[in-house]
Amino acid sequence: MILFVDMDEVIADTYGAHIAIYNAEFSQQLNTQICLGSEVWQMVPEEHQESVRQHATRKGFFRDLKPIQDSQEVLKDLSEKHEVYIASAAMQFPNSLREKSNWLDEYFPFIPWKKRILCGDKHILSSDVLIDDRVYNLEHFSGRSILFTSPHNVNNNGYERANSWLEIADKLL
Amino acid sequence: MILFVDMDEVIADTYGAHIAIYNAEFSQQLNTQICLGSEVWQMVPEEHQESVRQHATRKGFFRDLKPIQDSQEVLKDLSEKHEVYIASAAMQFPNSLREKSNWLDEYFPFIPWKKRILCGDKHILSSDVLIDDRVYNLEHFSGRSILFTSPHNVNNNGYERANSWLEIADKLL
Numbered sequence: 001m002i003l004f005v006d007m008d009e010v011i012a013d014t015y016g017a018h019i020a021i022y023n024a025e026f027s028q029q030l031n032t033q034i035c036l037g038s039e040v041w042q043m044v045p046e047e048h049q050e051s052v053r054q055h056a057t058r059k060g061f062f063r064d065l066k067p068i069q070d071s072q073e074v075l076k077d078l079s080e081k082h083e084v085y086i087a088s089a090a091m092q093f094p095n096s097l098r099e100k101s102n103w104l105d106e107y108f109p110f111i112p113w114k115k116r117i118l119c120g121d122k123h124i125l126s127s128d129v130l131i132d133d134r135v136y137n138l139e140h141f142s143g144r145s146i147l148f149t150s151p152h153n154v155n156n157n158g159y160e161r162a163n164s165w166l167e168i169a170d171k172l173l
Numbered sequence: 174m175i176l177f178v179d180m181d182e183v184i185a186d187t188y189g190a191h192i193a194i195y196n197a198e199f200s201q202q203l204n205t206q207i208c209l210g211s212e213v214w215q216m217v218p219e220e221h222q223e224s225v226r227q228h229a230t231r232k233g234f235f236r237d238l239k240p241i242q243d244s245q246e247v248l249k250d251l252s253e254k255h256e257v258y259i260a261s262a263a264m265q266f267p268n269s270l271r272e273k274s275n276w277l278d279e280y281f282p283f284i285p286w287k288k289r290i291l292c293g294d295k296h297i298l299s300s301d302v303l304i305d306d307r308v309y310n311l312e313h314f315s316g317r318s319i320l321f322t323s324p325h326n327v328n329n330n331g332y333e334r335a336n337s338w339l340e341i342a343d344k345l346l
Contacts, residue, residue, distance in 0.1 A: 002297065085297060091274065091286035091287070091289045091291075092286050092287075094271050094274040094275065094286075095271070097270035097271050097274060097291065098267050098268070098270050098271055101264065101267040101270060102267065112293070113264035113265050113267075113293045114264070114265075114293035114294040115293055115294065116264045116292070116293050117290065117291075117292040117293070117297070118264075118270065118290075118291045118292070119289070119290040119291070119292075120285070120286045120287035120288055120289050120290070121287040121288065124175065124258060124290070124298070124299075124300060125297065125298075126297075126299055127297060
């Protein structure tokens, strides 16, 4: 079985990083619970929105992300049983490309460079399973689409959902 | 129609760059004609081979490549008629990722970030046409496979071949 796994908000905690940077720079107390159903930039005052939207263009933003809980252990087990590819729509942020490669080397060394895909639009990818947090990536996918829960997508319906990597393990191991 | 187009030795003159760097650093007179049927590193004395093999890890190597003759004009026309994606097996060289993105911005600005793919192994890609200089990329491709002539592949048979971008124009425009 061939599996494609997204990076941001599936194995890398981009959402948490947005909140942490915003809170630190503007002395705020934003948290995931308050943000449910929205993007982080939508939950800050209008005068701060552009700052949050620009986080992803900062040097080091993608390199410093924390892995999502249990993603390393479960993906290691999955990669021994299935063909696991990382597929990230990263081309919008050229600064992220090297950082994502280095980040994977550190946290997911068992997924070698041959099984990493940095692309623009995921619609050209086909495989058996796609695990992603964005409906617009899943909706054109012809295989089994699994929506990985992220604070921004809690209100999206119509897709098989996984709330954690332990649930992914139950489904696919 | 969806087209995937390789970068190195199809739209970017990697082969010529290897020869130019080698000649400059070792005061040699290597040229494409001498090298036909081989990789550049195979055509230099054994004590220089490792140096040539390391060119691709140098800062600036991929950013400084020249576009292959007529590739810009023909690909511009093709991109107006078909869905053209650039697909480069770049993950082996993390230093190349940002450079390839910047290089495309300069020479192929009409192919936007949404249509760029940097991957490890191309076997997971499927579309209608793949233009590539490497048989190992073409042999698992299910669509129309076009071998773009590069000095190293002149002896490969069994694939539809294009010797230039003008021939690609004849075939696909």
